Amino acid sequence: MSTDLDALYQEIILDHYKHPHHKGLRGDPSSAGTAEVHHVNPTCGDEVTLRVHLDDGVVRDVSYDSVGCSISQASASVLTDLVIGKPLDEAMTIHQTFLELMQGKGQVEPDEDVLEDAIAFAGVAKFPARVKCALLSWMAWKDATAQAQADNEGSAS
Amino acid sequence: MEGLLPDLEVIRKDFPILERTLAGGVPLVYLDSANTSQKPQVVIDSMVDHLERHNANIARAMHQLGAESTEAFEAARDQVAAFLNAPSRNEVVFTKNATEALNLLARTIELGPGDNVVITEMEHHSNIVSWQLACERSGAELRWFGLTDEGELDMSNADQLVDEHTKVVAFTWVSNMLGTINPVADLAALARAHGALSVVDASQAAPQLTVDVQAVDCDFLVFTGHKVCGPTGIGVLWGREQLLNELPPFHGGGEMIETVTMARSTYAKAPHRFEAGTPPIVEAVGLGCAVDYLRHIGLEAIHRHEQAITAYALEGLQTVPGVRVMGPLEATRRGGAISFELDGVHPHDIAQVLDSRGVAVRAGHHCAKPAHARFGVQSSTRMSSYLYTTPAEIDALVEGLHHTRSYFKVG
Numbered sequence: 001m002s003t004d005l006d007a008l009y010q011e012i013i014l015d016h017y018k019h020p021h022h023k024g025l026r027g028d029p030s031s032a033g034t035a036e037v038h039h040v041n042p043t044c045g046d047e048v049t050l051r052v053h054l055d056d057g058v059v060r061d062v063s064y065d066s067v068g069c070s071i072s073q074a075s076a077s078v079l080t081d082l083v084i085g086k087p088l089d090e091a092m093t094i095h096q097t098f099l100e101l102m103q104g105k106g107q108v109e110p111d112e113d114v115l116e117d118a119i120a121f122a123g124v125a126k127f128p129a130r131v132k133c134a135l136l137s138w139m140a141w142k143d144a145t146a147q148a149q150a151d152n153e154g155s156a157s
Numbered sequence: 158m159e160g161l162l163p164d165l166e167v168i169r170k171d172f173p174i175l176e177r178t179l180a181g182g183v184p185l186v187y188l189d190s191a192n193t194s195q196k197p198q199v200v201i202d203s204m205v206d207h208l209e210r211h212n213a214n215i216a217r218a219m220h221q222l223g224a225e226s227t228e229a230f231e232a233a234r235d236q237v238a239a240f241l242n243a244p245s246r247n248e249v250v251f252t253k254n255a256t257e258a259l260n261l262l263a264r265t266i267e268l269g270p271g272d273n274v275v276i277t278e279m280e281h282h283s284n285i286v287s288w289q290l291a292c293e294r295s296g297a298e299l300r301w302f303g304l305t306d307e308g309e310l311d312m313s314n315a316d317q318l319v320d321e322h323t324k325v326v327a328f329t330w331v332s333n334m335l336g337t338i339n340p341v342a343d344l345a346a347l348a349r350a351h352g353a354l355s356v357v358d359a360s361q362a363a364p365q366l367t368v369d370v371q372a373v374d375c376d377f378l379v380f381t382g383h384k385v386c387g388p389t390g391i392g393v394l395w396g397r398e399q400l401l402n403e404l405p406p407f408h409g410g411g412e413m414i415e416t417v418t419m420a421r422s423t424y425a426k427a428p429h430r431f432e433a434g435t436p437p438i439v440e441a442v443g444l445g446c447a448v449d450y451l452r453h454i455g456l457e458a459i460h461r462h463e464q465a466i467t468a469y470a471l472e473g474l475q476t477v478p479g480v481r482v483m484g485p486l487e488a489t490r491r492g493g494a495i496s497f498e499l500d501g502v503h504p505h506d507i508a509q510v511l512d513s514r515g516v517a518v519r520a521g522h523h524c525a526k527p528a529h530a531r532f533g534v535q536s537s538t539r540m541s542s543y544l545y546t547t548p549a550e551i552d553a554l555v556e557g558l559h560h561t562r563s564y565f566k567v568g
């Protein structure tokens with residue numbers, strides 16, 4: 001049972017938790033192609049405010065402010081590492097791959113080529129109560145990205 | 158240890174779930190009773206027996222089983238009336254839970270622009286949101302009693318808050334987050350002095366204090382079945398008979414009417430006025446059995462036990478570096494729920510590590526976000542004991558917290 005716990009709290013997760021990457025909101029939220037969302041996990045109160053800047057089909061920047069548990073904090077940190085600078089369609093593929101891993105009840109083999117550090121979250125999938133923690137910032141990113149896309153399209157036309 | 162229930166080991170045998178082991182073969186240490194209590198065998202048996210032998214719909218069935226079922230359901234009403242020391246059994250309305258009972262009141266008590274409703278910052282969301290909705294609907298103003306740094310109600314501006322336009326003063330008896338025990342009789346008297354109705358949320362009080370509606374002298378009081386060793390799916394609204402009969406109906410349907418024509422209907426008196434449709438029959442049977450079980454052990458003895466365990470837990474928590482307990486620090490001023498923070502570890506992570514050791518606690522905002530905000534915290538970890546909790550279980554919690562600190566390498 002404590003091996004399950006160690007599978008949940010991988011060293012990589014604890015490192016990202018203690019030293020989160022890209023934390024702190026950056027950039028001008030009102031500039032073109034930028035969107036900001038606020039998501040909460042209503043059962044525990046974890047919160048994230050996440051800002052996405054898209055430009056020319058590329059995820060230029062993602063930044064966030066958040067409060068929450070180690071899993072939710074580390075997952076936001078890993079998310080930003082994975083998607084910043086990537087073409088949007090590739091970022092979407094990463095998102096989809098992570099979502100499948102999280103919803104796989106521990107049965108899905110993680111793809112390290114796509115997910116890099118995020119494979120450390122494979123153990124989370126065995127703890128249904130924590131899957132929402134891991135997905136909080138990823139869902140916020142998807143939402144903000146859709147809004148930023150709409151914003152870009154709006155200003156282009 | 159003084160104050161513990163003398164038959165603690167026997168009482169534990171009443172609760173089959175306490176024998177359970179969890180993943181890895183660790184024994185269950187259940188410290189989440191403020192969330193829901195465990196159920197003694199008598200309650201389980203009473204419900205199984207009802208379903209196996211007496212099941213039928215009530216009131217409308219003209220056969221022997223129907224009569225037996227009706228009798229069992231109405232006997233539960235008597236048991237609850239006795240539990241509350243209610244002057245009349247007609248004052249006991251069965252609802253789905255405490256939340257529904259509070260919403261029933263917030264929906265049926267008439268409010269309008271210029272009126273106000275006074276609640277407190279330590280309410281459970283069910284006693285906040287229902288009144289927020291009522292105020293939004295009616296244009297009435299919602300006012301709040303604040304909290305002191307010690308986690309007690311700040312009564313210093315009571316006379317400004319409650320005035321001649323106050324229609325309702327609604328407050329919890331025992332806080333589910335801070336553990337604070339409020340001066341309910343004083344609050345009920347304050348409401349009455351201004352012509353307002355008092356609504357007591359006894360969800361956390363009913364499990365561990367003697368609830369006597371005549372002594373509190375309030376107008377309405379609610380509690381929920383599953384926290385008093387009863388099943389889920391049933392709660393209680395108690396109200397003064399006359400007041401209940403003055404309120405308009407809540408839900409329309411079968412059982413709550415006197416007569417129905419195509420032009421109009423007239424309504425039954427309380428309690429049936431508020432029990433539209435087939436009620437939670439077997440749940441009522443279980444609840445009646447549960448409150449009898451508690452009365453048999455004695456609410457005063459249970460309260461003493463809770464205080465002894467709470468004092469022991471407060472002491473134990475102090476030995477863990479970085480623990481900050483919210484709410485009153487003296488066991489005599491609080492109930493058996495203790496919310497705390499542990500420096501450097503998020504409540505979710507605490508609960509997860511404790512769970513791997515079989516210790517079940519709650520992590521989050523415990524449906525009391527305003528009270529958390531008042532103390533500048535977003536979430537907390539809560540341990541809550543009950544009549545079956547042993548000092549050894551508190552030791553397991555405290556050891557678990559020491560282990561949590563080392564697991565997350567804090568300190």
Ligand SMILES: Cc1ncc(COP(=O)(O)O)c(C=O)c1O
Pocket residue numbers: 191192254255256257281283284329331332333358360361381382392524
């Ligand atoms: C103080 C208080 N009031 C109300 C409730 C609501 O109870 P229920 O969810 O059973 O309606 C609870 C339980 O969570 C509570 O602790």
